[in-house]
Every structure is written in structure tokens, then in C-alpha cells.
Amino acid sequence: MYFYGVEGKVKKLLSKAKSYIEKGNLDKGIALYEKAVEISRGSSYYSYCLFLLACAMHDEGDIERAKPLFEELIELNCDERILSLEKLNSIYKKSNDISNRIAILEELSTAQELKHTDIQCAKTILELSKIYLELKRYENAERTCLEALEKIEGVQGKKNDDYIKCMQKLVEIHRESGSGEKEIESLEELQEIYALNERYDSCYKTLCELQRKYGEDTEKYEITLAKRAIIAIRLEKYPEAIQECREFYKENEKMFEELTKKRSESLYETLVKICLILGNVCYEKANNIEAEIFFLYAINDIKIRLEEDHLYVATILNSLAAVYRSTGKYAKAIERLEEALRIQRAKLGKDSMDVATTLHNLGLAYIQTGDYKKAIERLEESLRIRRTKLGENHPDFATTLKIIGLLYNDEGEYEKAIEDYSKALEIERSSSREYDSDSFDTLWELGKLYRSEGDYEKAIGCFQ
Missing domain, CATH: 1.25.40.10 (Tetratricopeptide repeat domain)
Structure with a gap:
């Protein structure tokens, strides 16, 4: 009956206190909270009443009286412990008490980890990292920032704003610490995270920053130049993409063959992709001269890196033939298409759908030359394959x-x-x-x- 009576009295006092505070009468509200604390001492309501009292004093600006109450709540290890730690952190932040703030944030992150609130824990650790950075304690700043990254990735992966903010902070830590090598590594990862999150404008700017840090004769410089072109395409900045791709080939024109032999697989794949995209963009915009250049670049890269008769060559030859047909160079178009047909038949067999497509394109090219007999042969052969495959x-x-x-x-x-x-x-x-x-x-x-x-x-x- 005692505890039932305490519960009733406490609830009544808390309700009245809340009413006074909502009406702006903080003094009466606080006085009722203090009475509730005294009545509930020794019961399960004590920590809750104490927390409400501490919050009311904090909101009134009576920090000196609120602070020991929050500290007592932390010692009680009650349900309000995490909230009390957060309140104390805000108090120490306002008073610029760095040492106590670090201790509180470390304790808060441990408590959040035990509660499995990993995202909140990561944010707390990142806040701690920022303090270490301000104090120029770079090792601690890096350690805590990496811990925050790990926790965010574990819960949300890398495709989210929290991970981006954390990576940005890691770059800042490495930059201010003067660790050039680590700064480049974190910038490279940040660029990949921007791309993953489709933040292409930020990705482009980061690539520009990275390129300034690489030496011009390094492969990383070349790869970054190529990646910039890809991102420029994503942003529909086609003039910039074309300029950057042309710049790559122009810079390496004299020793092109030597460079392509040394080129990494990632650079090769990126360049071929760029050339194909830009070739198609130029073709769609009726810029046939540029389109031809990019398609030829792509073919050259494939032949050097892979083999003369790679299937990718046949695909690009079809695109190149479209450029020649649109500019009236029908003989060149037919030559490219016949070459593509030879490669496809050798690699895929005579009855593949790719062969049917090339035969169809050949038929259209022969029509443009006026050779209707050959056009009919190619179109009927294409039709035969499609009928077999599609019904x-x-x-x-x-x-x-x-x-x-x-x-x-x-x-x-x-x-x-x-x-x-x-x-x-x-x-x-x-x-x-x-x-x-x-x-x-x-x-x-x-x-x-x-x-x-x-x-x-x-x-x-x-x-x-």
C-alpha cells in the first residue's frame, strides 16, 4: 500500500509541475519536482523524478544546480543515464570544459554501444574526433573517426549522408596533420563514396583535387583524368568530358604505344567506356568528326590491350559504321561492317543475334550505295536468323x-x-x-x- 500511495502522490505532483512549467511558472514547477524527488526517494520513480528536476533547472539556466543532479543520475546507472550524459555534454560544451567533455563523450559512447544504438554511438565518437582535431591530437582524432566509420558501415553501409560526413572529417584530419600520403588515400576513398551516393558534382571536385596532388607522369594522374571524363558525362558536362578525354590522348600522343602496354586494366576499361559514351554523344549531336575519333580511340585501346578480333571491336565497328553512313562514306561503312561480321561469325557462330544485327546494318549500307542485290541478300539472311531465334x-x-x-x-x-x-x-x-x-x-x-x-x-x- 505504501508504494501504491507513493506512486499516486508522485504522479499527481509531476502532473501539476508540468502544468506550471507549460504556463511559464518555472519556480513553482521546480518546487513541485523537488517535492516529488523527496517523496520518491528509495522507489523506482526516483531517477525519473530527479531527471525531470535536473532538466527543468537546466532549461531555466540554473546550470550549477542541474549539473550535480545529472552526475548523480549517471552514478545511479538508471534508464535516464544516456540522456543525462547528453545533457552534461551540452553543459560542458557551453562552458568549453574540454577535459570533462572528452570524459563524458567517451562514457556516452560506451553506454550507447551497450544499448546497441550504433548510429548514435558513431555520432558521439565523431563528435569526440572533432574535439581531438581541435586539440591537434591527430592520432586520437583519426582513431575515433575510423571507429565511427566502422559503426556506420556496419549498420547503414556506405551509401548514406552519415558515412559521407565521417569520410569528410577523416580527410580534414589527414590534411591538418600534414600526412600527405594518408590525405590522398582518404580523398580517393571519399571520391568513391561520392560516386556511390551519386554526388557527382562533389565527386568531380574531389577528382580535380586528387589530380593536383598526383604527378603528371603517373598512372594515377591518367586514371583520374579518365574518371573526370566519366563524371562529367554523368553531370551532362559533355564539352568538359570531351576536353578531358582528348587531353589524355594529346598528352600521351608521342609515347602512346609504350603507355598503353603498361596501362592497368582499370584504366583500360575506363578509357574504352569513355570513348564509347563520348562517341555516341557526338554522333547523336551530329558531331561526326569527334565521334569517329573517339570510336577509333576505343578500338585502338582494345586491340592493344586484348586482341585484334575481340568482340568489343565488332560492337564499336558497328557504331563507327553508323558515323560513316551519316557522312556519306558508304564504302568505309561497309568495310567496317564486313570486318565486324567476320569477327562475330568467328566468335559467336553464323546464327547469333549480333550477327543478325550487323547483317541488317550492312543491308542498309548497301541500299545507300545502290547495290540492291547485296542489300537484299544481307537483309534476308538477317531475317532468317531472327526468325529462327524469335519466331x-x-x-x-x-x-x-x-x-x-x-x-x-x-x-x-x-x-x-x-x-x-x-x-x-x-x-x-x-x-x-x-x-x-x-x-x-x-x-x-x-x-x-x-x-x-x-x-x-x-x-x-x-x-x-
Whole structure:
């Protein structure tokens, strides 16, 4: 009955105290909290009442009276211990009591670790690291910062703002300590973290800072230049990306072959990727001269690093052929596509989908030269492979069939043209609405073919 009576009295006092404090009457509120502390002494409510009293005094600005109460709470090892440590830390921070603050933060991080609140613990340790840095105790600053990084990574991984802030602090520690080698290492990791978190602008700036620290004749300088181009692409800064990629090749033009032999796998892969992306960007922007340069760079890198007939070469040759076709260099386009076809057939066999794509591109190139016979051969061979791999009624077939049909029409072979257009119409109707725009266009062209052959009845049926 005693404890039941204590509980009732304490709750009543706390409720009244809270009401007074909310109304701005701190003195009466504190007096009631003090009474609750006295009544609850020896009971399970004591630490809670003491904590409320300490907080009220702290909020009123009576730090000297609040501080010993928080210290008592810490000694009691109660549920309010972590909150009391946090309050004491804020008190010592305001009074600039560094030594006591360090002791409190260390005790707080231990308490948080025992409670398995790892993120809060990491933030506390990082705060401790900042103090050590201010005191120029660099070893302690680095140790605590690394501990914070480990805890954050264990819970959240590296893809989060907390990890970024911690890495930024580690860079600052290494920079201020004068440890150039460690600063470069932490900057390299920070750049990777920025990229992982898609902070490309910060990543680009960090790469620029790293490049200033590397010697110009080192491989790391070259890799960083290449990475800058990749990030510039991410930021859609295409002029900067092009300039940086061209700068790489320009700087190494005289000893290019020697450098490419020594180049690391990571640099090789990065450069090929850059050249392909920039080549496609330039092609899409109708900058065919630059596109050709980048595609040739990519092919050169692959041939030196891997082999003459690597499959990647065939892929780039197709892109290069598109550039030549758009600039009217049809003979060059056909030469590149035939080379790509030879590589793909040797590596993948005669009936692969990559072979079918290259055959299709070859057919289009031969059309542009006016060699319809070879164009039909290549397009029909492409169609045969696709039919085997994708089935009879794939939507892509209709487009290719109509191209072949037009070629037969130009050659005066109307029956074959009508056959291909009829098949195309059947595919279009089976894969979409019966009277969509594609079907109407195909019917119209089919009607014209019937008219050319003299079958006016069927022509009228199509036109209707």
C-alpha cells in the first residue's frame, strides 16, 4: 500500500509541475519536482523524478544546480543515464570544459554501444574526433573517426549522408596533420563514396583535387583524368568530358604505344567506356568528326590491350559504321561492317543475334550505295536468323520485310515485293489493332504494288 500511495502522490505532483512549467511558472514547477524527488526517494520513480528536476533547472539556466543532479543520475546507472550524459555534454560544451567533455563523450559512447544504438554511438565518437582535431591530437582524432566509420558501415553501409560526413572529417584530419600520403588515400576513398551516393558534382571536385596532388607522369594522374571524363558525362558536362578525354590522348600522343602496354586494366576499361559514351554523344549531336575519333580511340585501346578480333571491336565497328553512313562514306561503312561480321561469325557462330544485327546494318549500307542485290541478300539472311531465334511473327520482321519489298519493287520484281508486303501486313495485324497506322501504310503500299503489276481489283481492295 505504501508504494501504491507513493506512486499516486508522485504522479499527481509531476502532473501539476508540468502544468506550471507549460504556463511559464518555472519556480513553482521546480518546487513541485523537488517535492516529488523527496517523496520518491528509495522507489523506482526516483531517477525519473530527479531527471525531470535536473532538466527543468537546466532549461531555466540554473546550470550549477542541474549539473550535480545529472552526475548523480549517471552514478545511479538508471534508464535516464544516456540522456543525462547528453545533457552534461551540452553543459560542458557551453562552458568549453574540454577535459570533462572528452570524459563524458567517451562514457556516452560506451553506454550507447551497450544499448546497441550504433548510429548514435558513431555520432558521439565523431563528435569526440572533432574535439581531438581541435586539440591537434591527430592520432586520437583519426582513431575515433575510423571507429565511427566502422559503426556506420556496419549498420547503414556506405551509401548514406552519415558515412559521407565521417569520410569528410577523416580527410580534414589527414590534411591538418600534414600526412600527405594518408590525405590522398582518404580523398580517393571519399571520391568513391561520392560516386556511390551519386554526388557527382562533389565527386568531380574531389577528382580535380586528387589530380593536383598526383604527378603528371603517373598512372594515377591518367586514371583520374579518365574518371573526370566519366563524371562529367554523368553531370551532362559533355564539352568538359570531351576536353578531358582528348587531353589524355594529346598528352600521351608521342609515347602512346609504350603507355598503353603498361596501362592497368582499370584504366583500360575506363578509357574504352569513355570513348564509347563520348562517341555516341557526338554522333547523336551530329558531331561526326569527334565521334569517329573517339570510336577509333576505343578500338585502338582494345586491340592493344586484348586482341585484334575481340568482340568489343565488332560492337564499336558497328557504331563507327553508323558515323560513316551519316557522312556519306558508304564504302568505309561497309568495310567496317564486313570486318565486324567476320569477327562475330568467328566468335559467336553464323546464327547469333549480333550477327543478325550487323547483317541488317550492312543491308542498309548497301541500299545507300545502290547495290540492291547485296542489300537484299544481307537483309534476308538477317531475317532468317531472327526468325529462327524469335519466331515467325516478331514485330521487327514487318519493318525489314517492307524494306526488302521496296527493294524488289525497285528491281521490278513485283511478285516478290507483294509477297513480302503481304507477310508484313499479316504480322502487323496479329501484333496490334487491325487498323492501326502501320497497317494502313502497309495496305497503301501493297495497293500501289498491285497496281504496278496490273492487278487493279486487288489494288482497289487495298485502297478501300
